[in-house]
Amino acid sequence: EAGVTQFPSHSVIEKGQTVTLRCDPISGHDNLYWYRRVMGKEIKFLLHFVKESKQDESGMPNNRFLAERTGGTYSTLKVQPAELEDSGVYFCASSLGPGQGDRRLFFGSGTQLSVL
Amino acid sequence: GQNIDQPTEMTATEGAIVQINCTYQTSGFNGLFWYQQHAGEAPTFLSYNVLDGLEEKGRFSSFLSRSKGYSYLLLKELQMKDSASYLCAVTRYNTDKLIFGTGTRLQVFP
Numbered sequence: 001e002a003g004v005t006q007f008p009s010h011s012v013i014e015k016g017q018t019v020t021l022r023c024d025p026i027s028g029h030d031n032l033y034w035y036r037r038v039m040g041k042e043i044k045f046l047l048h049f050v051k052e053s054k055q056d057e058s059g060m061p062n063n064r065f066l067a068e069r070t071g072g073t074y075s076t077l078k079v080q081p082a083e084l085e086d087s088g089v090y091f092c093a094s095s096l097g098p099g100q101g102d103r104r105l106f107f108g109s110g111t112q113l114s115v116l
Numbered sequence: 117g118q119n120i121d122q123p124t125e126m127t128a129t130e131g132a133i134v135q136i137n138c139t140y141q142t143s144g145f146n147g148l149f150w151y152q153q154h155a156g157e158a159p160t161f162l163s164y165n166v167l168d169g170l171e172e173k174g175r176f177s178s179f180l181s182r183s184k185g186y187s188y189l190l191l192k193e194l195q196m197k198d199s200a201s202y203l204c205a206v207t208r209y210n211t212d213k214l215i216f217g218t219g220t221r222l223q224v225f226p
Binding site for chain 2: 045
């Protein structure tokens with residue numbers, strides 16, 4: 001069974017440009033999460049989808065970040081325009097959820113975003 | 117608010133036992149996870165504790181005391197491949213999101 005996959009693995013862009021990150025969750029997982037780790041800090045929650053609906057987007061830093069999950073399958077996270085402080089590793093995770101008796105989150109390897 | 121503390125770095129010798137502690141202060145606590153993360157890779161699930169006590173899984177065990185806001189991850193018979201970061205994360209009622217500590221970087225030496 002394929003795990004959570006993220007693309008690209010690395011992205012280097014200039015300040016003011018746009019970047020779109022993609023996450024493909026494990027098949028059958030309704031729950032999809034985005035997290036971010038800024039250098040030297042802890043992994044922080046960004047938002048949570050249940051199928052195609054945003055369940056919780058309390059961690060989104062500002063309106064330069066837009067997450068979508070059309071059709072309830074893969075998700076994209078767009079940063080427009082990117083700022084220097086957006087640099088970090090963006091992780092995606094998916095889960096069956098407590099409703100299915102399994103609260104484990106399965107993570108992707110992350111996208112390393114560098115804004116210059 | 118939430119506060120999760122764990123040591124930044126630890127070292128140990130191959131074959132030894134190491135205990136990584138995690139203390140937390142969070143309202144509505146509803147369980148604690150431990151994840152392992154090798155450099156450049158995805159965090160992988162190790163354990164989940166919601167009730168007080170010890171959960172053993174092979175060489176790894178995890179303990180939780182809800183009254184003390186304390187957990188530890190115990191790694192036995194250390195191997196070189198156990199060199200990684202170990203992440204403590206808590207969940208709260210009515211939400212599935214994880215709140216992470218900064219992680220403990222463990223280095224195992226021969």
